[in-house]
């Protein structure tokens with residue numbers, strides 16, 4: 489399984505070493521976010537979303553700190569993170585690929601498009617390439633069902649994508665600097 493290490497990330501997100509202490513900047517960030525929402529358990533989704541936006545993902549150490557700071561069971565935090573697809577406990581790539589496998593896209597060939605992305609990138613859905621360039625996820629609907637199969641890469645919508653176009657699409661993002 490290819491998995492990027494946040495500790496070696498060249499981006500501006502704080503580096504988190506698995507199993508190690510959280511960087512002070514992350515502890516402070518969590519404290520600020522939780523304080524802003526008065527540590528309200530009903531704001532847990534918003535809090536996790538804001539922390540993920542800042543950190544890039546939600547590793548175990550971050551979930552533990554959120555639970556500690558909010559004085560709620562860690563199981564509650566895990567429950568929310570595992571329920572909502574928008575949360576990830578793994579680092580994401582510089583380019584985020586979301587392949588729709590909703591019904592409309594599925595019947596138009598989404599599984600073959602997804603397989604082509606997996607073989608082209610050498611990873612399975614849910615993973616990130618070793619060079620942290622791409623992460624690949626499956627989503628249930630992107631709200632553009634008439635354009636299926638639909639794949640979003642970063643903010644771009646790729647409509648009616650055919651498997652044989654996947655290599656050139658990947659190549660375009662691989663060489664882009666954004």
Ligand code: FES
Pocket residue numbers: 588589590591592593594628629630631632633634636638
């Ligand atoms: S099912 Fe794919 S966009 Fe709706």
